[in-house]
Amino acid sequence: MSKTGGRDLRKRYIRKDIMLNELENEKLIADCQRCNLSYGEYFRRLLMNENIKEKFNGLQELVD
Secondary structure, three states: OOOOOOHHHOOOOOOOOOOOOHHHHHHHHHHHHHHOOOHHHHHHHHHOOOOOOOOOOHHHHHHO
């Protein structure tokens, strides 16, 4: 079974368009990059109240 409980096997045929301001868009991009998720997967996890974990960037942490 997948991390999303099998939901990723369903076809997604409903499209939602959203409007963001520049600050919200920058935060979305940064959050998705930090977690290594697509925008769609990020929103799905938020909607389903799933834990969103940051990816480990060992190289960056070794440089800092």
